[in-house]
Amino acid sequence: MARRRKGLPIDGVLLLDKASGMSSNHALQRARRLFQARKAGHTGTLDPMATGLLPVCFGEATKFSAHLLEADKVYRTRVKLGETTDTGDAEGEIVSRRALPDGLDQAMVEAVLARFRGEIEQVPPMYSALKHQGRKLYELAREGKTIERAPRRVTVYDVRPFDWAEDGFWLEVRCSKGTYIRTLAEDIGEALGVGAHITALERLETGPFDSEQRLSLETLEAMSDAQRLAMLLPVDVMLQHLPTLQVASDVADRLLHGQPATGLDIELAPGDTARLYCGRAFLGLVESTAPGTLIPKRLVDTAAMTAAPA
Structure with missing residues (x-):
C-alpha cells in the first residue's frame, strides 16, 4: 500500500522576511509548517547573519524556482x-x-x-x-x-x-x-x-520582487490559516518576464499529455519559451521548436493544484 504524503497541496509563492540568526532552511521549514505544505523550497540562500527577502515556493511553484535563482x-x-x-x-x-x-x-x-x-x-x-x-x-x-x-x-x-x-x-x-x-x-x-x-x-x-510585500514569521504566526493563504502569490508570478500564450482546450490537452502541438497561429520564434494558459488556468511553460509548433517544457500538475490561490 502506497504511503500518503504528509501535508496539504498548497501552491504559491510567499515573500518571507528572514530574520537574522537563522539559516534559510530553518526559515523555510518554519514557513512550511505554518502552511502545513506538502512541498516547499526557497529561491536562493541567505547567510544566517543576513536578513531580508527570501521567496519561498510551495507545491507546483517549486518547479519554477530556478527563474529566481537566476535573477538579479x-x-x-x-x-x-x-x-x-x-x-x-x-x-x-x-x-x-x-x-x-x-x-x-x-x-x-x-x-x-x-x-x-x-x-x-x-x-x-x-x-x-x-x-x-x-x-x-x-x-x-x-x-x-x-x-x-x-x-x-x-x-x-x-x-x-x-x-x-x-x-x-x-x-x-x-x-x-x-x-x-x-x-x-x-x-x-x-x-x-x-x-x-x-x-x-x-x-x-x-527578480521582480521587492521588500514591500515581505512578511515575517511572527506576522504569519499571528494570522489565521485563511489569512496566511491569502498572502500567497500565484505560481506564475515568477515568470512575468516571459511571453504568454492562450490555447484552446484541445491544444492544452495534447501538451499536458506530453505531445507536441502543431499548426498553431503563434508568433514565437524557434527556441523561445512562453507561459501557457487555457482560459485563466496557468498550465506551465512551453517551447517553440518550429514555426507554429510547441512542445511541453515544464508543466504544472493541474490535478494537484486544488489549493492554488486565485
Whole structure:
C-alpha cells in the first residue's frame, strides 16, 4: 500500500522576511509548517547573519524556482573598514587589523568603488555553500582547510555608498546572480589598503520582487490559516518576464499529455519559451521548436493544484 504524503497541496509563492540568526532552511521549514505544505523550497540562500527577502515556493511553484535563482538581486550592507575576518562578516574571527590613514575620505572611497561597477571577477569565499568533491566549502573551512577556488565573473550593475561613519559606510548593491557581497566588501577594503568585512546584510530585491510585500514569521504566526493563504502569490508570478500564450482546450490537452502541438497561429520564434494558459488556468511553460509548433517544457500538475490561490 502506497504511503500518503504528509501535508496539504498548497501552491504559491510567499515573500518571507528572514530574520537574522537563522539559516534559510530553518526559515523555510518554519514557513512550511505554518502552511502545513506538502512541498516547499526557497529561491536562493541567505547567510544566517543576513536578513531580508527570501521567496519561498510551495507545491507546483517549486518547479519554477530556478527563474529566481537566476535573477538579479539588490542588497544593502554595512562595510567596516580596518578589520578582516575569516568569514568576511561579523560572525567570523578577526584575522587582521589595519589603521585607517588620515587621507582616507569619501572621495577616495568613491574612486575605488568605480572599479567595482560592471563585470568583475570574484573568488568565491571558503565560507560558502559551493561544493568541492561532494562537500560544502564552509564545512572544509571549519576544519581549517583551504581549497583553491577559480574566479567567477559576475556583474555589479551599481554600487552606491551612503551613511558614512569613521570606520565605514553602507552600500546598496544591484548585482547579478552569484555575486558574493562579503567578497565584494573584502575586495573593496583591499583596494583601499585597509581591509574590510561586513557587519550587516539585507536583501531588498530579487527578480521582480521587492521588500514591500515581505512578511515575517511572527506576522504569519499571528494570522489565521485563511489569512496566511491569502498572502500567497500565484505560481506564475515568477515568470512575468516571459511571453504568454492562450490555447484552446484541445491544444492544452495534447501538451499536458506530453505531445507536441502543431499548426498553431503563434508568433514565437524557434527556441523561445512562453507561459501557457487555457482560459485563466496557468498550465506551465512551453517551447517553440518550429514555426507554429510547441512542445511541453515544464508543466504544472493541474490535478494537484486544488489549493492554488486565485
